[in-house]
Amino acid sequence: AQTVTQSQPEMSVQEAETVTLSCTYDTSENNYYLFWYKQPPSRQMILVIRQEAYKQQNATENRFSVNFQKAAKSFSLKISDSQLGDTAMYFCAFMNSLANYGGSQGNLIFGKGTKLSVKP
Amino acid sequence: NAGVTQTPKFQVLKTGQSMTLQCAQDMNHEYMSWYRQDPGMGLRLIHYSVGAGITDQGEVPNGYNVSRSTTEDFPLRLLSAAPSQTSVYFCASSYAGLNSPLHFGNGTRLTVT
Numbered sequence: 001a002q003t004v005t006q007s008q009p010e011m012s013v014q015e016a017e018t019v020t021l022s023c024t025y026d027t028s029e030n031n032y033y034l035f036w037y038k039q040p041p042s043r044q045m046i047l048v049i050r051q052e053a054y055k056q057q058n059a060t061e062n063r064f065s066v067n068f069q070k071a072a073k074s075f076s077l078k079i080s081d082s083q084l085g086d087t088a089m090y091f092c093a094f095m096n097s098l099a100n101y102g103g104s105q106g107n108l109i110f111g112k113g114t115k116l117s118v119k120p
Numbered sequence: 121n122a123g124v125t126q127t128p129k130f131q132v133l134k135t136g137q138s139m140t141l142q143c144a145q146d147m148n149h150e151y152m153s154w155y156r157q158d159p160g161m162g163l164r165l166i167h168y169s170v171g172a173g174i175t176d177q178g179e180v181p182n183g184y185n186v187s188r189s190t191t192e193d194f195p196l197r198l199l200s201a202a203p204s205q206t207s208v209y210f211c212a213s214s215y216a217g218l219n220s221p222l223h224f225g226n227g228t229r230l231t232v233t
Contacts, residue, residue: 042226043208045163045212091162107178108163112162
């Protein structure tokens with residue numbers, strides 16, 4: 001079974017600095033998707049960034065980028081120029097791209113989350 | 121465009137009571153799912169559906185029932201609430217394609233006393 005591990009329950013960073021959140025996963029599959037979701041105090045789940053396992057190039061979205069190491073099964077999130085609005089829980093998630101869930105490729109496996117605090 | 125709408129936002133139940141958490145989406149998504157979020161546990165999949173009339177169990181299905189009579193709606197039923205079901209519940213939906221991201225509702229906070 002696939003598992004997702006986030007080893008940092010809490011982190012803090014000064015405003016305008018850079019922070020990296022760690023995520024490792026375990027799977028025997030070769031094709032899959034990885035995600036980072038942000039959950040601010042409003043409880044809303046917001047997709048931050050997505051990475052397809054078959055793509056070697058690391059995904060980037062403005063201040064957010066990932067370091068995807070497929071062989072090491074590592075998927076870290078780097079937040080540059082941290083802003084107060086980045087304060088949130090961050091969840092790493094895995095999705096199998098194979099149809100062995102009867103076509104339910106949307107089933108996500110989440111890590112336990114990292115609580116990020118950005119300090120002024 | 122409302123997206124994924126969950127009702128109610130908050131609910132308190134007594135042990136043994138039943139209730140239905142509602143989820144509706146207006147994006148014509150084939151795939152819908154329910155997750156529960158507990159402190160220190162992340163989100164765990166309860167049930168999912170790949171289309172009207174088709175449902176299946178996720179990681180933690182015990183104590184919950186679902187049905188999918190229309191594309192738009194995917195209610196989650198608690199037949200006899202237990203304190204262990206105290207949690208925040210999220211409904212999510214997407215198109216069936218691999219490139220379609222999940223859209224989440226805003227969650228329902230359920231407390232069972």
